[in-house]
Amino acid sequence: MDKQYNHKVTEEKWYKFWEESGYFKADPTSSKKPYSLLVPPPNLTGDLHLGHAMEHSIMDAIARFKRMQGFDVLLLPGVDHAGIQFEATFDKKLAKDNLSKRKLGREEWLKRAWQFKEEVYKSVSSGWRFMGMSADWSREVFTLEEKIQKAVFEEFKSFWEQDLLYKGAYIVQWCPKCGSAIEDIEMEYAERKEKLYFIKYKIVGMDKYITIATARPETISADVAIAIYPNHPQYAKFLGKKAINPFTNTEIPIIEDKRVEKSFGTGALKITPGHDLLDYEIGKDNNLPLLHVVDKTGRITDLDPKLVGLKVLEAREKAVQILADHIEKIEDYIHSVPVCERCKTTVEPLISEEWFVKMAPLAKKALANIKKINFAPKNYLKILTNWIKNLHDWSISRSLWWGHRIPVWYCQKCNPNHLVGKDKDMIVSLEEPGKTCQTCSQKHWVQDGQVLDAWFSSGMWPMSTLGWPNETKELKKYYPWDFETSAPEIKFLWIARMIMLGLWFQDDIPFKNMFFHGMLRDLDGRKFSKSLGNGINPNELRSQWGTDATRMALYSYAAAGRDGRTSRQTMDERAKNFRNFTTKLWNIAKFILASQGLALRAQNADDQWIMDELNKTIKTVTKNLEEFKLHLATDALYEFIWHKFADIYIEKSKDRRAEAQPTLEYVFKTSLELLHPFMPFITEELWQKLPHEGKSIMVTKWPEAK
RNA sequence: GGAUGGAUAGCUCAGUGGUAGAGCGCUGCAUUCACAUUGCAGAUGCCGGGGGUUCAAAUCCCUCUCCAUCCACCA
Numbered sequence: 129m130d131k132q133y134n135h136k137v138t139e140e141k142w143y144k145f146w147e148e149s150g151y152f153k154a155d156p157t158s159s160k161k162p163y164s165l166l167v168p169p170p171n172l173t174g175d176l177h178l179g180h181a182m183e184h185s186i187m188d189a190i191a192r193f194k195r196m197q198g199f200d201v202l203l204l205p206g207v208d209h210a211g212i213q214f215e216a217t218f219d220k221k222l223a224k225d226n227l228s229k230r231k232l233g234r235e236e237w238l239k240r241a242w243q244f245k246e247e248v249y250k251s252v253s254s255g256w257r258f259m260g261m262s263a264d265w266s267r268e269v270f271t272l273e274e275k276i277q278k279a280v281f282e283e284f285k286s287f288w289e290q291d292l293l294y295k296g297a298y299i300v301q302w303c304p305k306c307g308s309a310i311e312d313i314e315m316e317y318a319e320r321k322e323k324l325y326f327i328k329y330k331i332v333g334m335d336k337y338i339t340i341a342t343a344r345p346e347t348i349s350a351d352v353a354i355a356i357y358p359n360h361p362q363y364a365k366f367l368g369k370k371a372i373n374p375f376t377n378t379e380i381p382i383i384e385d386k387r388v389e390k391s392f393g394t395g396a397l398k399i400t401p402g403h404d405l406l407d408y409e410i411g412k413d414n415n416l417p418l419l420h421v422v423d424k425t426g427r428i429t430d431l432d433p434k435l436v437g438l439k440v441l442e443a444r445e446k447a448v449q450i451l452a453d454h455i456e457k458i459e460d461y462i463h464s465v466p467v468c469e470r471c472k473t474t475v476e477p478l479i480s481e482e483w484f485v486k487m488a489p490l491a492k493k494a495l496a497n498i499k500k501i502n503f504a505p506k507n508y509l510k511i512l513t514n515w516i517k518n519l520h521d522w523s524i525s526r527s528l529w530w531g532h533r534i535p536v537w538y539c540q541k542c543n544p545n546h547l548v549g550k551d552k553d554m555i556v557s558l559e560e561p562g563k564t565c566q567t568c569s570q571k572h573w574v575q576d577g578q579v580l581d582a583w584f585s586s587g588m589w590p591m592s593t594l595g596w597p598n599e600t601k602e603l604k605k606y607y608p609w610d611f612e613t614s615a616p617e618i619k620f621l622w623i624a625r626m627i628m629l630g631l632w633f634q635d636d637i638p639f640k641n642m643f644f645h646g647m648l649r650d651l652d653g654r655k656f657s658k659s660l661g662n663g664i665n666p667n668e669l670r671s672q673w674g675t676d677a678t679r680m681a682l683y684s685y686a687a688a689g690r691d692g693r694t695s696r697q698t699m700d701e702r703a704k705n706f707r708n709f710t711t712k713l714w715n716i717a718k719f720i721l722a723s724q725g726l727a728l729r730a731q732n733a734d735d736q737w738i739m740d741e742l743n744k745t746i747k748t749v750t751k752n753l754e755e756f757k758l759h760l761a762t763d764a765l766y767e768f769i770w771h772k773f774a775d776i777y778i779e780k781s782k783d784r785r786a787e788a789q790p791t792l793e794y795v796f797k798t799s800l801e802l803l804h805p806f807m808p809f810i811t812e813e814l815w816q817k818l819p820h821e822g823k824s825i826m827v828t829k830w831p832e833a834k
Numbered sequence: 835g836g837a838u839g840g841a842u843a844g845c846u847c848a849g850u851g852g853u854a855g856a857g858c859g860c861u862g863c864a865u866u867c868a869c870a871u872u873g874c875a876g877a878u879g880c881c882g883g884g885g886g887u888u889c890a891a892a893u894c895c896c897u898c899u900c901c902a903u904c905c906a907c908c909a
Contacts, residue, residue, distance in 0.1 A: 132871085317908090324909080342909055355909095389909080397909050404909075463908050507838065514837075515905080616904080651846085653902065684847070684857080689839075691902075698846055701858045704871080711871045719868030759848070763856075778868080 129721060129817070133714040133810065135674030142812045143260060151195075151826050152262045154202035156601045163199035164606035165191050166590060166639070167263060168614055168622075169206035169271065172248055173217050176255055177656055178648050178682075178694075181666035183613055184259040185679040186645060186686055186758060190611055191262055192805040193753045196830040202606050203262060204593055206269040207249070211582035212306055212470055215530040218244050234529055241530055258667065260675050260808045262826070269593045271585050272532070279592035280532045280585045281558045283633065288556050292486045295548035297418075299401070299408040300482055300523060301475045303468040304426035308527040309482055310468060311581070315475055317464035324461035326394065328454050329354060329371035332379055338363055338371055339456050341393025343463070344403070346443035348375040348451070349432040350421035353399040355410055357388040360395050374454035375434075375447065385410050402479050422476055440476070481546075483525040483534065483578070490628040491519045497631050504643045504756055505689035508619065515620050516628070524581045531579030539565035540572040587625030590638035603634075611756075612639040615647060616689070643756050646691040653693060664696050673703035676807035680706035683758045683806060709766060710810045713800075716774055717814045720796055724819075726786040735791045738777040739834075741768060742795050746833040749802050762806050769799050793818060798831045 146152060154164075165187050170180055191203040218241055222228060229237050257265065269276065287293045300309040325345050328337040340354060354371050356363045363382070370379040387406060388397050401411030402420045411418065421431045428435040428443045434450060435443040448455070466475040494516050503509045525534060538546045539553035542565055548554060555561045555573070564571050585592070590612075594603040608630070614623055623642065630638030649655060650662040657663070669678045681702035685692035745768040752761035773795060781788035797818050804811040804825050815825040822828050 340909075344909080389907095393909060400909090406907090406909080465908085505839090511838065511904080518905090619904085647903085649902095681857095687848075690847090691840085693846070695846090698858085702846080705857055708871050712869070715869035715872090717868085722868070763848075767856085774869090775873080779873095782867080 129718050133710055133813075135676065135710070135809065136671070138813045139260070139675050139809045142809055146262065146824065146826055147265070149824065151824065152203070153264050153266060154204075154606070155200055156605050158200045160198060160200035162202065162605045162610075163191075163194040164202040164609045165204070165611045166593070166609045167203065167205045167261075168612075169208040169269075169586070169589070170256060171208050171210035171213055172245065172252075173210055173214050175252065176258070176666065178664045178666050178699075179615060179656070181259050181669075181678065182645060182648065182682040182686060183615075184261045185682045186613055186643070186756075187611070188259065188261045188263075188808075189679075189683070189758055189805040190753070190756065192808060192826065193830065194610075195262070195826065196801070196804070196828060198829070200605075201262075202267075202602075203264060204267055204269070204606075205256070205261075205263040205265060206589070206593060207253070207256075207271065208586060209245075209271045209530065209582065211526060211528055211531045211579070212308070212310075214241075214245070215528050216306070216470060218530070229529070237529055255667070258670070258675075259679060262808075267593075271582070271589075275595065276585060276588075276592045277532060277558070279588050279596050280580065281535050282597040283584070283588055283629070284535055284580070285556050286633070287485055292489065293483065293548075294486070295481060295483050295525075297479050298482055298484070298523070299405055299477055300480050301466060302424060302478050302480060303471065303473055303475055304424065305471045305473040306468060306528075307424065309480055309523060309525065310475065311523055314469050315466045316469050318467045318472070319462060320465050322461050322463065322465075324393065324459045325448065325451075326456040326458070327374065327398075327451060328456050329374060331366055331382075332370040332372060334369070336366070338366055338382065338396055339394045340396045340398045342398055343461060344400070344444070345375075345447040345451060346428065346435060346438075346440060347400045347403045347421050348373065348398065348447060349435075350400050350402045350419035351380060351398045352401060352411060352416040352419060353380050353414065354382045354396055355385045355388050355399050356382065356396045357390050358384050358386055360384075363396055375451060381416075383410075383414055385414075403477055405477055408477075408479075418479060420479055422478055424478070424480070426476055440474075482523050485522040485524055487519045487521050487628070490632050491516050493631045494624075494628040497637055498627060500637050501627070501639065502641045504641065508616075508642070508644055508689070512619060512624050512627070516624055522581075524584045525578040526581055527577070528579050531582060532585055533579050534576035536576040537561050537573040538576070539568065539570075540574045541565070541570065542567040542572075546576065583621050583625055586622060587629045588633070590626055590630055591634050596634065607634060607638070608636050609639040611641045611643065613643040613645055616644045617647065619644065641756070644689050645686060646689055648685060648692050648694055651693050651695050651698070662695075664694070664699055669699055669703055672700070673707040674710060674809070676710055676810050677703045677706035679806060680709070680762055683762045686758045688756065706807075709770065710807070712770055712774060713803075713810055713814060716769075716778065716796060717817060719778065720789075720792045721817060723785055723789055724793075726789045729790075730787045731791070732784070732787070734777060734780050735788065738773060738791060738795055741772050742798060743833040746798070746802065746831050750830070750833075753805065758806070765799070765803050765806070769803070773799065801825060801828060801831050 167187060170176060187203060191201050195201045301315055303310050322343050324341050324343055326339050326341050328339050330337055338354060351373055366382050367384055369382055371382055373380055387410060399407045399410055401408045401416060401418050403422055419431055421429055422440060423429050426440055428438050430436045435446055467473060468475055495513060498513055535556055535558045537555045537557055537560060542553040553565050553567050560573050590609055594600060594607055596603055626638045654660060681699055684702060745764055748764040749761045781792060797820060800811040800815045812825045
């Protein structure tokens with residue numbers, strides 16, 4: 129045996145051996161019981177970070193454990209097309225070559241986007257096969273590939289036929305930079321210092337004024353009313369009268385609404401239903417008109433001839449100048465404004481034509497069945513249940529090009545405004561319809577220009593990856609999935625959607641065990657991000673300390689739902705400890721193998737003691753793995769192997785070497801088997817050197833306590 | 835405003851009714867012995883504050899303080 133362990137050589141050798149032996153492959157035709165694990169698909173554009181490394185390490189440990197227990201394991205990998213993120217990256221690249229969407233046109237843009245996708249994929253995909261993950265790479269799925277496209281179409285079509293889809297003018301959060309509606313959960317808030325303007329409106333026919341407070345004077349020409357809170361001490365007497373908009377000189381009604389805050393400003397609010405969510409609701413309930421004064425590029429529309437063409441902030445300045453005589457006072461005002469999570473642009477609420485899914489029936493079914501899922505930690509059942517209870521309809525359209533294009537075709541001649549309804553000239557179809565329009569008997573089909581929210585497809589991931597809507601043998605055997613893991617970050621975006629869609633389309637929960645790992649953060653508790661430059665590259669850790677040691681270091685952060693703080697130094701310290709552990713294993717093997725063949729059939733109390741301890745360890749490790757408590761399983765193994773077997777038993781065995789040899793071999797071989805799910809490489813290397821049966825530790829039988 | 839976590843050794847974290855734990859760091863000793871990528875020994879803690887339940891509380895309950903995350907709202 130070499131004096132020292134070389135992790136690089138070993139890892140490469142055994143990974144290749146395992147893959148070539150077909151050990152990673154699931155076999156839907158086998159009679160073994162299935163155990164299925166669905167890998168959360170990483171974003172196409174993203175480099176894999178420490179969080180992925182932990183996710184992979186967790187899934188792989190469970191997969192290897194179940195494989196050794198005799199299950200037919202499917203560990204299924206995939207890749208996400210990452211809608212907005214990919215599109216933004218690609219557009220940036222095009223801009224460097226002085227190209228743009230407008231210059232290329234949709235068809236050419238998509239052609240190049242796919243080429244770019246291939247390039248990106250080639251450069252990053254090999255990096256995904258890391259941490260020793262025993263995934264069935266032959267089944268890797270991409271969210272835009274044909275199989276998934278078919279499933280997404282079926283999903284859309286079913287919703288349409290079940291009358292759960294509608295398209296409508298609705299107030300949405302619009303990102304002018306991304307040029308797309310975004311959802312609440314895709315926004316974040318940034319604190320901004322702005323001004324609060326107190327503007328006087330004259331009451332028609334009276335020499336009295338009503339003062340409102342607003343941060344957005346530039347939208348004043350889209351005002352359609354003034355609302356006061358009920359029983360306003362000063363203003364209630366103006367109810368039913370009209371006020372004069374000082375900017376446009378038009379008359380608008382004064383109404384009462386309990387949603388107006390007493391304590392904010394003057395207790396009176398200008399109602400701009402086209403550009404504010406609350407105003408939209410109040411406007412709708414009072415049958416007020418809907419006016420747009422800001423367009424989708426963030427500029428003032430021709431509704432306002434004085435400000436037309438100006439950007440929002442320029443318009444605000446000019447509006448304030450024009451309104452100077454009507455402004456009672458200006459206060460400094462610090463508040464949080466919604467910004468786009470991706471590009472940090474201020475989000476503009478405005479009216480847009482979007483597609484929606486009616487969620488009420490899906491939510492109902494999810495709520496009736498969600499308890500069947502075993503959540504780790506348990507409190508996620510409540511968190512998800514509460515969210516689903518308060519669910520709004522799901523806005524599924526995005527004004528992007530990179531994604532699943534909405535499979536709806538309109539007759540350009542008979543339905544030029546692209547209206548939607550069973551009686552409209554439109555067809556739900558993946559391809560351009562072969563038939564003619566029923567009104568004009570001609571073919572003038574144009575497809576809806578928007579694409580579907582990426583989560584509309586990833587929400588179907590548990591089914592679409594298995595071939596749904598076809599009743600494949602995979603779907604029958606592996607659905608529902610036995611194990612799914614995720615960062616808590618996407619519990620609503622992804623996990624809740626999978627639960628609702630799985631129950632809706634497959635009439636069963638998508639996974640039996642849902643494990644939320646914690647978020648790894650830096651020592652100040654901040655997220656890892658490119659812009660902060662605080663990320664830790666898992667590959668550097670692997671090459672310095674070995675994949676096995678890196679995995680073990682990550683398991684110590686793998687308690688369900690617990691965030692962890694770490695740094696390169698902290699990771700190094702932990703990984704170093706486990707690198708030392710691999711060295712220890714190596715040296716134990718050297719010691720045992722030096723006297724191979726020496727064997728006397730005799731036992732003493734020491735042998736009995738270590739066998740008892742081994743049995744206890746088998747029970748602990750098995751139980752903790754069954755309960756997904758990986759950190760406790762690895763703790764128990766580390767303690768047993770190092771401090772009981774090596775420090776005590778081996779030391780004592782030196783006086784009675786031949787007698788102890790069979791026990792030494794047996795205990796060590798069994799320990800390696802218990803350790804294999806966590807440290808796959810060194811355990812294979814050493815197991816192969818010890819007397820053993822079978823071709824690989826990977827497919828040997830999981831130890832049982834005696 | 836609502837919800838959910840967390841506060842344990844210098845640092846990062848386990849532990850969830852029965853004599854306070856690990857790793858790293860620190861101190862001392864050991865070295866022809868499988869292993870210095872080591873072994874042995876050791877120091878370090880009012881387990882956030884206060885109250886309660888119990889024979890017994892880091893652990894269960896109440897309360898306070900601080901921290902974090904998520905959700906809602908921000909005219």
